[in-house]
Amino acid sequence: MSERVHDIELPEEPQREMSFWDHLEELRSRLIWSLVGIAIGTAACAFFADTIVNKFLLAPAIHAIPPLKIQNLKPYGQLMLYMEIVFIAGAILSLPNTIYQFWKFVQPALYPNERKYVTSIVFFSSFFFLLGGSFGYFILIPNALSFFSGFGSSSIENIIDVQAYFGFITGMILACGVVFELPMLSFFLAKIGIINQQFLKKYRRHAVIVILLVAAAITPGPDVASQIMVAIPLYLLYEVSIIVVKVTRSKKNKKEEASE
Secondary structure: OHHHHHHOOOOOOOOOOOOHHHHHHHHHHHHHHHHHHHHHHHHHHHOOHHHHHHHHHOHHHHOOOOOOEEEOOOOOHHHHHHHHHHHHHHHHHOHHHHHHHHHHHHHHHOOHHHHOOHHHHHHHHHHHHHHHHHHHHHHHHHHHHHHHHHOOOOOOOOEEEHHHHHHHHHHHHHHHHHHOOHHHHHHHHHHOOOOOHHHHHHOHHHHHHHHHHHHHHHOOOOOHHHHHHHHHHHHHHHHHHHHHHHHHHHHHHHHHHHHO
């Protein structure tokens, strides 16, 4: 009898239950490390501020057809602009660390077999964000700026405020980065049992409508071609999410069956 008891595999359990104050202390620690990462990333980007502004962020305006002219309207405008750009660039550079700190905070609620996926989650979350940001920068923004610069009367010269221009560029990059996190969001929702592949397949038609609305929202202007260019990768990401959810749920079901 005793030998049979020892052969029984007990289900894996999360780490010890933490008190409310333990959670607060852990949250404080993770926030501090996240801010430290952002500070280091910001300091690193400060050395390349001119390159980031002149070679990276101003390039879409220079290569627009026709080119856009950028002007500064405030005495301290460029100083504040550089500080803002360096901070955003530092936050993007330190994104893997920020995601890692978030998952380390969540880790006590995970099962031992789930904690080994933290590194993969950090990698793919960062990858999809950078993929979305790259899509926005290399595809969406050039087409949008060319559309805006060529639209309207030829008697009106397009001279854009530098704050408005950089706000548009960074906003588009960040928005595309967040939208491209759809597979990772699906993975998380599948992990906690909110969605499955049948749910995503059932509402695929509804998802297409939502995707078109999102594409129209993040695409400036009424340019239908740009909206379609955004909608196609978003739909592909939705299909990828179905695969991710299917794999995630099947692994979870197998573990639940094994523990019974």
